Amino acid sequence: MTDSEPPRRKILSLKSGVAAPGGPKPLERIARPARPVTPEPPPPPPPAVGDWKCKPCGARFDPSPDLADADSVRCPSCNARLGLAADFRSDPPNLEKLRARHLKR
Ligand SMILES: [Zn+2]
Numbered sequence: 001m002t003d004s005e006p007p008r009r010k011i012l013s014l015k016s017g018v019a020a021p022g023g024p025k026p027l028e029r030i031a032r033p034a035r036p037v038t039p040e041p042p043p044p045p046p047p048a049v050g051d052w053k054c055k056p057c058g059a060r061f062d063p064s065p066d067l068a069d070a071d072s073v074r075c076p077s078c079n080a081r082l083g084l085a086a087d088f089r090s091d092p093p094n095l096e097k098l099r100a101r102h103l104k105r
């Protein structure tokens with residue numbers, strides 16, 4: 001163990017208050033009201049697109065109403081077959097045969 005101290009470095013003192021022209025200004029303290037700010041309610045979420053969620057990729061979609069009952073519903077995002085249109089339309093939906101989740105509003 002040695003008693004030698006590590007060489008001290010001179011701390012360069014920044015000249016405060018002297019801002020270079022065009023340079024960044026010293027930070028100013030913004031006076032804030034002492035009152036607690038009541039948080040505003042979050043904005044309403046954007047309108048949901050589709051009542052269904054593709055299980056493979058998670059995209060929201062709606063089965064096309066143009067599909068015949070025997071047609072397969074495909075995910076518009078990943079193009080996976082998610083089930084028959086008839087199973088989507090049945091009430092309640094035949095979820096056991098579908099690879100999509102029904103999102104209830
Ligand atoms: Zn998908």
